[in-house]
Amino acid sequence: MTAARTGPSRLLLLPAVAFFALFALAPMLIVLGLSFFSWDGLDTPRWTGIDNWTRFMRDSVTHNAIWLSIKVMIFSWLLQTPISMLLGVYLAGKQRNRAVLAAVYILPLLLSAAAIGITWKSLLDPNFGLLGITGDVFGIPALRQDWLGNGDLALYVVVFVIGWQFIPFHTLLYQAATRQIPQSLYEAASIDGAGPVRKFASITFPQLRYTMVTSSTLILVGSLTYFDLVFVITHGGPGHATRILPLDMYVNGFESYHMGYASAIAVVLVLFGVAVSMLLVKLSGFTKMRSRMEGV
Amino acid sequence: MWRAMRRRTMFVGMALVAALVLAACGSSGPSRPGSSDGALLWAIEGGVDAVYQDSVDRFNESRSDGPGVELQTFQNDPYKQKLRVAIGADSPPDVFFGWGGGVLESYATAGKVHDLTPALRKDPSWRNKFLANVMETVTFDGKVYGIPVRGMQPVVLYYNKELFRQHGARPPKTWQDLLNLVSTFSSKGVTPISLGGASPWTYLMWEEYLVDRLGGPEVFDAILAGKPNAWSHPAVLQANRMIQQLIDAGAFGEGYASVNYDTGQQAALLYTNKAAMNLMGSWDYSAIVDSQPQFIKSGKLGWTTFPEVPNGSGDPNNVVGNTTNYYSVTKKSANKQVAIDYLKNTVMDEQYVDKLIELGDVPPVKGIDKKLAGAENGDYLQYIYNLAQNAPSFELSWDQALPPEQAEPLLTNLEQLFLKKITPRQFSTAMNGTLK
Numbered sequence: 001m002t003a004a005r006t007g008p009s010r011l012l013l014l015p016a017v018a019f020f021a022l023f024a025l026a027p028m029l030i031v032l033g034l035s036f037f038s039w040d041g042l043d044t045p046r047w048t049g050i051d052n053w054t055r056f057m058r059d060s061v062t063h064n065a066i067w068l069s070i071k072v073m074i075f076s077w078l079l080q081t082p083i084s085m086l087l088g089v090y091l092a093g094k095q096r097n098r099a100v101l102a103a104v105y106i107l108p109l110l111l112s113a114a115a116i117g118i119t120w121k122s123l124l125d126p127n128f129g130l131l132g133i134t135g136d137v138f139g140i141p142a143l144r145q146d147w148l149g150n151g152d153l154a155l156y157v158v159v160f161v162i163g164w165q166f167i168p169f170h171t172l173l174y175q176a177a178t179r180q181i182p183q184s185l186y187e188a189a190s191i192d193g194a195g196p197v198r199k200f201a202s203i204t205f206p207q208l209r210y211t212m213v214t215s216s217t218l219i220l221v222g223s224l225t226y227f228d229l230v231f232v233i234t235h236g237g238p239g240h241a242t243r244i245l246p247l248d249m250y251v252n253g254f255e256s257y258h259m260g261y262a263s264a265i266a267v268v269l270v271l272f273g274v275a276v277s278m279l280l281v282k283l284s285g286f287t288k289m290r291s292r293m294e295g296v
Numbered sequence: 297m298w299r300a301m302r303r304r305t306m307f308v309g310m311a312l313v314a315a316l317v318l319a320a321c322g323s324s325g326p327s328r329p330g331s332s333d334g335a336l337l338w339a340i341e342g343g344v345d346a347v348y349q350d351s352v353d354r355f356n357e358s359r360s361d362g363p364g365v366e367l368q369t370f371q372n373d374p375y376k377q378k379l380r381v382a383i384g385a386d387s388p389p390d391v392f393f394g395w396g397g398g399v400l401e402s403y404a405t406a407g408k409v410h411d412l413t414p415a416l417r418k419d420p421s422w423r424n425k426f427l428a429n430v431m432e433t434v435t436f437d438g439k440v441y442g443i444p445v446r447g448m449q450p451v452v453l454y455y456n457k458e459l460f461r462q463h464g465a466r467p468p469k470t471w472q473d474l475l476n477l478v479s480t481f482s483s484k485g486v487t488p489i490s491l492g493g494a495s496p497w498t499y500l501m502w503e504e505y506l507v508d509r510l511g512g513p514e515v516f517d518a519i520l521a522g523k524p525n526a527w528s529h530p531a532v533l534q535a536n537r538m539i540q541q542l543i544d545a546g547a548f549g550e551g552y553a554s555v556n557y558d559t560g561q562q563a564a565l566l567y568t569n570k571a572a573m574n575l576m577g578s579w580d581y582s583a584i585v586d587s588q589p590q591f592i593k594s595g596k597l598g599w600t601t602f603p604e605v606p607n608g609s610g611d612p613n614n615v616v617g618n619t620t621n622y623y624s625v626t627k628k629s630a631n632k633q634v635a636i637d638y639l640k641n642t643v644m645d646e647q648y649v650d651k652l653i654e655l656g657d658v659p660p661v662k663g664i665d666k667k668l669a670g671a672e673n674g675d676y677l678q679y680i681y682n683l684a685q686n687a688p689s690f691e692l693s694w695d696q697a698l699p700p701e702q703a704e705p706l707l708t709n710l711e712q713l714f715l716k717k718i719t720p721r722q723f724s725t726a727m728n729g730t731l732k
């Protein structure tokens with residue numbers, strides 16, 4: 001309140017704030033309210049107090065869904081981070097054929113999740129799928145599996161396909177970040193006699209730290225709310241084997257028409273997502289934003 | 297001066313926001329319903345779209361002076377949700393397509409559907425046109441809420457005649473026959489029965505028929521009526537034990553849990569000689585006509601009724617399936633008279649019935665034996681017609697008969713049962729919890 005603020009008036013924020021309030025805050029508050037009602041989408045909502053929340057505490061299907069969501073988060077991170085980073089660093093270089101390869105790697109990013117789901121579903125089909133046929137032709141019987149019908153495998157297959165879709169995006173992040181690293185660092189390391197591995201471990205990797213935080217946040221929070229691909233590829237099946245939390249919410253809301261209970265799940269999802277991203281930011285020191293360019 | 301200007305910008309800003317908010321709120325729902333240029337009709341695509349469109353065109357031509365009917369078609373599963381949201385938000389079409397049963401009943405009890413009884417009573421020839429057991433599905437508390445628009449769809453056991461001939465097999469008449477066939481075919485490396493478990497409703501056909509054969513339609517009637525512990529009926533427990541017996545015998549092959557019905561693989565297993573039998577609604581016949589007509593033309597497709605079971609008290613002539621599809625008029629509609637005129641004069645008139653038969657659909661209309669006999673695939677059409685007409689009970693598919701809150705848990709629990717994650721007893725306990 002001392003010195004006059006410079007820059008544009010705060011009033012210019014108003015439209016953005018209004019949109020945020022109208023399309024993000026208001027629905028969230030309505031959903032929070034709805035979680036205390038019983039509503040089938042047709043009649044008027046009926047106040048039921050904490051019934052939906054006590055059901056949430058007891059419902060073993062939902063508990064399993066939470067556990068599956070956590071698994072998807074962890075496995076997605078473990079799968080996507082190393083591959084994206086290595087690919088991104090590779091694509092930041094100046095090798096021959098790089099542009100062509102890059103175009104191929106980025107391809108999945110251009111496809112819609114529904115198209116990816118349908119494609120993989122038919123590739124993995126146990127009777128007519130290309131993967132099974134390939135296995136027969138080359139004599140690798142392990143390829144002919146009931147990939148999506150086996151409850152022990154389905155989740156990992158889903159994590160793999162999610163990775164296939166999103167690795168290109170994270171690769172782009174890492175590629176851009178790698179290109180930002182000043183060339184002089186590498187030149188200095190070369191003079192000191194460092195090889196490619198040493199350069200990666202001592203320069204590239206530490207310099208990519210904030211990109212890693214961004215990418216990891218996107219992967220973790222993204223997996224938590226991931227829905228469309230799983231919906232298309234397994235619809236949560238077989239049984240409950242891939243019924244992750246967002247899918248559980250959808251099934252409760254739009255197939256069983258328990259809108260109140262689905263709202264309770266939605267509230268949990270929001271809180272969980274916010275908690276995860278805040279925790280990540282805190283742990284990584286992202287807010288302090290120390291420069292990684294000391295001495296350059 | 298500064299102050300005044302600030303206040304003015306603030307005012308402009310707020311007005312802008314208010315305008316945006318109002319604009320956002322004002323455009324609720326489609327603007328179509330209630331407009332004066334005719335009645336809006338929602339149906340699902342697939343199979344007989346040409347018949348719908350033809351009837352709408354003919355109706356509109358006949359009333360060039362007045363408002364007509366406009367047809368919009370959607371995909372099956374998204375349609376059900378779209379309709380639910382539209383009806384719940386009070387901006388429905390004038391006429392909607394449905395399956396009758398618990399879903400329609402829930403719309404009717406919520407006061408969203410127009411009662412067609414007075415209109416039908418005024419015109420007995422209209423009312424008497426349809427087979428009686430088909431109208432039961434849309435009659436609640438003595439009031440009729442729907443008019444048939446499609447053929448009857450009983451579930452029958454299809455089989456591959458070529459494979460049966462190769463292995464010297466004959467279509468099963470009893471449960472024991474079926475078990476013998478299962479071991480015959482699986483020992484020869486043929487999947488005995490194709491099943492599209494990635495779409496869990498395909499499991500339902502087995503449950504419905506076995507419970508009906510074992511205990512008759514009364515068992516499911518008690519479930520529908522919400523009688524406590526109705527799912528623990530001995531017929532349900534026994535049916536589920538028999539299902540798991542089939543699974544243990546390898547009746548559905550290895551990968552049935554991921555066979556996808558929606559992309560046509562369940563039927564494809566049958567006509568590519570990978571599977572010998574297929575228990576499915578009669579709509580699969582139209583699907584095979586569509587994707588592999590040669591299979592039918594060369595006489596390789598056989599069909600028979602679901603086998604009898606030992607000690608079953610249900611009538612072996614009973615059938616289950618989708619009785620048919622129906623059009624219902626919404627209470628909100630501003631064009632009820634146009635809609636009813638259309639339903640009365642054009643739907644299921646002579647030309648409509650002929651076109652349905654041409655496409656392999658058997659309309660639920662009285663007295664069409666001759667027409668069916670004369671049609672291409674006449675023996676199949678007559679078989680379906682007599683099967684449905686003579687059935688003491690034509691039970692609606694359970695996922696349509698039950699309200700959605702119970703249908704969804706039914707499908708997931710059934711899936712668990714077929715995957716042997718739960719026992720028949722656990723199934724009954726879980727399902728009893730959904731009764732109300």
